[in-house]
Amino acid sequence: MTTTSKSRSRKPGPVEMTAPLDSDGDAGSTARTMGQDKIDLGSVTDLSILDANGTVDNALDPKLPAAELKRIHRAMVMTRKLDERMLRMQRQGEMGTFAPGLGQEATQIGQVYPLTKDDWYSPSYRSFGAQLWRGWTIDGLMLLWDGYFEGFTIPDGINDLPFSIVIGSHVGPAVGVAMGMRSRGDNNVMLVNYGDGASSQGIVAEAMNFAAVYKAPCVFVCENNGWAISVPSENQAGVRELVRRGPAYGIESIRVDGNDILAMIVATQRAVEHARAGKGPYYIEAQTYRMSLHTTADDPKVYRDETQVKQWEAKCPIARFETYLATKGVLSEADCERIGQECEQEILASREVFRERARANPREVFDYMFDELPAELLEQKEEYLRKLERKGLE
Amino acid sequence: MAQCTMVEALNLALDQNMAADNDVVVMGEDIGVNGGVFRVTKGLRDKYGELRVLDTPLAENAIIGTAVGMAIYGLKPVAEIQFSGFTMQAFDQIEQNMARLRNRSRGRYTVGMVLRAPYGGGIRAVEHHSESREAYWAHTPGLKCVIPSGPRNARALLHAAINDPDPVVFYEPKAVYRAFREDVPEEPEPIEIGKAEVVREGSDVTMIAYGAMMRPAREAVDDLADLHNVDVELIDLLSISPMDTQTLAESVRKTGRCVVVHEGPRTCGIAAEIIARLNEHAFEFLCAPIRRVTGYDIHFPYFQVEQHYLPDADTIIEAVQETVAWE
């Protein structure tokens, strides 16, 4: 997947980057190109700023202040540590089935970094790094993945949708929220996150078209982690470059090295500005890799060659960022070590909170069905409560 | 005879039918190289190749839509939807084409295909992985819908479904997938879609259940016999649509009392249909109102509390006792 795209990839200059895959003005010329032998890929823009060795492209470096860099680094480390801890908890029977995000930390943090609190975020089920950044709590996420409905409580002060387990289905409402923003003349943006597998769903295609037609301020982040359970992304779609789905709908698009936190931030920033400025939706394909299991119920040994995983280990988003931070004198190796431990401590403290909060509340299952429960449902609820009583549960 | 789990029994039915008929193809998400997330299609890809075992893109509506086309062309597709919750993505093609193409083409084309999907709660799963919405398919004209309860009838029913000239929705109780083993004969057993099975004869009250609910139903029946001196006639419905009204009505004419059990939501559920039919066919024999023990009209709860949602033996026993006590 990546090797083919690599050979075609061109690094854009900063100016060029402001007009990747322009669709609007180019509709006619695209049509003309289509008639010729070969489709012009010249305008497909790949963005990479910090390479796998931690070498930065100075011309593109967003040069964020040290305090911001530290905040971003910590969030990435926290994402990874939480992932590791949850996996251990799951293996010890203290956590339900969940979807680890190992290796996708840059994609996760980079896509939400440019959002304000007033913007909206619609996560995937693998987005807990981004959810933490947005203000979801560690204990809340633990509750949620351990089957406690309470974990789905949306934290006060943010506009986020709960993720939907049904692949791609959340993209419809996400575009609708963005259409609402446009109707009201609000200056906010919706950012929606989904996988390469999701890009095959009808609703994703239909919603992208709506976003384009209504110039909805919606940023699509297609997180291409190479796999949809056992299906590699090259078997998921006839088109290798999923980024080309964007221009097909008339949506400005860019492909980004998703393991490069700086590129993710720069691309998302640009996408968000574009949407906020009333220019319509924006589409980002973030190329990354699912290093771990699809979910804790999955066994990738059945379908994938571990040498591919090894290759991606060398592209670790955190390691390259730490090299960059060390070169800049922002964080030393010892600092990183300490931060890792602090994150671990914070997670363990949150696990205690989770353990305390982990009390099933079977009484509430009727409570969020309607504004007011219709009489027939009230009757069912009473019947259900009698059942709980009989079982000795209040 | 081999001792099989339901997963193995289903795999056997697929394997034997693929071996016997090159037109049988299986398709779905992660069913090839991975052998299916529940391993029902394990080994088939190696045996029959990628043209007959299709790992599809992640698009249920297209899985069913294209399966319909393959069926029209003469193949016998068995399409897996990874969890029945995602049949909703395919509602469009199920209703518009799978159920209708025979009629729309005035019988020129037939849709001999199977939609397989694991359904039901009880496996500590996340949202949309526990639904029991078979009523949708019973409500859709042009479809058949069957639900096995154990390895042996699962194999027999799947064999019948694959060879049925019309579209069959085949719901598999995932809570039963590996719950127990049964002897499954090497040779396919004939079983007729549309027939219920009286699994225990009794005289006091009829109990009708299917799928995963057969387990708490059996438990309740045993307790009622051992501890409460109530003799239950237990019927495994097996076929949701068409429904074996005759077997159900005969039993109720005998016992005069009836309790229906299912885990799906109550309103317009399968029990509602059964009760309506018994009203039509056994009303004058009834000694008590027919009771239903079902899921509630709410979204399937998160897994820490799912056991309270699902009908259990105690709730079923209580309903039976009330029915038997009615004068």
Ligand SMILES: Cc1ncc(C[n+]2csc(CCOP(=O)(O)OP(=O)(O)O)c2C)c(N)n1
């Ligand atoms: C509509 C639907 N179909 C099938 C599934 C089962 N399923 C869960 S995750 C998954 C793969 C998703 O792949 P992708 O969109 O690439 O996201 P990733 O899991 O790689 O993050 C599948 C098939 C589902 N949840 N929803």
